[in-house]
Amino acid sequence: MSSVRPWRDIARRQSRQIMVGKVPIGGDAPIAVQTMTNTLTSDAVATIDQIRRCEEAGADIVRVSCPDVESTAAFKQIARASRVPLVADIHFHYKRALEAADAGAACLRINPGNIGGSDRVAEVVRAAKANGCSIRIGVNAGSLEKDLLEKYGEPCPEALVESALDHIKLLQDHDFHEYKVAVKASDVFLAVSAYMGLAEAVDCPLHLGITEAGGLIGGTVKSAIGIGNLLWAGIGDTIRVSLSAPPEEEVRVGFEILKSLGLRTRGVRVVSCPSCARQGFDVIKTVEALESRLSHIKTPLSLSVLGCVVNGPGEARETDIGLTGGGNGKHMVYLSGVTDHTVQSEDMLEHIVKLVEAKAAEIEAAQVETEAAE
Structure with a gap:
């Protein structure tokens, strides 16, 4: 595209x-x-x-x-x-x-x-x-x-x-x-x-x-x-x-x-669904917790949190990190739009927080390296 x-x-x-x-x-x-x-x-x-x-x-x-x-x-x-x-x-x-x-x-x-x-x-x-x-x-x-x-x-x-x-x-x-x-x-x-x-x-x-x-x-x-x-x-x-x-x-x-409107970027932009009966985890509580836990991140990046596979893979392809609900308490994690690994429900929140923090640090380090080269 x-x-x-x-x-x-x-x-x-x-x-x-x-x-x-x-x-x-x-x-x-x-x-x-x-x-x-x-x-x-x-x-x-x-x-x-x-x-x-x-x-x-x-x-x-x-x-x-x-x-x-x-x-x-x-x-x-x-x-x-x-x-x-x-x-x-x-x-x-x-x-x-x-x-x-x-x-x-x-x-x-x-x-x-x-x-x-x-x-x-x-x-x-x-x-x-x-x-x-x-x-x-x-x-x-x-x-x-x-x-x-x-x-x-x-x-x-x-x-x-x-x-x-x-x-x-x-x-x-x-x-x-x-x-x-x-x-x-x-x-x-x-x-x-x-x-x-x-x-x-x-x-x-x-x-x-x-x-x-x-x-x-x-x-x-x-x-x-x-x-x-x-x-x-x-x-x-x-x-x-x-x-x-x-x-x-x-x-x-x-x-x-x-x-x-794409006029400023700051912090984590969360793309999430309103949830429905197909959700593989509690989307609303998960998004609330993630927004709170990630409020300290200033580096612009995107995170998709979708409860099922209907729109999850498509949204994940457009975000830095994606999470899509699956069955049996096992959910798919996407990195840079590509399926990467799964995570269990009980580990999901902490895992996503760590991934976002690591991605933010990676982006910040790349910016510092670019500025130093200039």
Whole structure:
């Protein structure tokens, strides 16, 4: 079979590139995965601990709320401890933006129009320039300006885009161009339409999200539909999956969305069946255990776990390691798509974990050897 698969190609929208700390956003940079802490920022220890879990899950950027002076006072300690760049989330109080910029924020999340007049925007821009901060403009359907609500009657794509353009102009008037923009809504149709309209109007990077998406299951589905639609259309440079769940779960879901579209690779991609009466072992429990045991693997590789021989061999041919259920407690193991050996039910879990860890180590060693040769 030919390796050329044009039906899989995604032509990304070409945006100009900015930096969030050391992470490039836009241009040809990988789509970044972001999340947000939910601890009290004033509790630096708890916030650092949560950021660490997000880092382990693969977060490229973490946003931290700065609602008060106690939060920005703790931000310096938090920023020093973080291995990923931090975005300071600012609403209304422009002085919090100044303090966060001085404390080590890599990016300021603000709406320039709600922090005061032009003089205050100018102060924030000066602080951002002095500290090498970028800015994220965050437009939200739930907090649109009153004049736009009066003009359009309700939140709509045109209102979100107009709000974003108004905020952009405030920054451009002060000769600031290191910004990215989000136009979020909890309604999937509204958010997708707004992002599509904005993508045609500006050349800056876009941060994608379906805001207030819901819990782990419902929010994942809404986010996958909304964010996935936009990414498939080539729109989006950073993403945040907004869930009523621990922030590290947002990171994992974000990577799964990107992995499903072939836009990022990280960790073990599991292909598994929903199970049925033909299964030779408990597929659901096995997959749950494998996902937990293999969550530490960062090297991209694929694992198929199929309960029977109906689709098992076919899926195994497409993955690095495959497991297909057989009879009498004996199951077939595939390596690089080829039948290799069998394993008994009682040894299966540990055996597959060891195979995956060994394959990851092999891939990592080959990468190191290639880099050394170059």
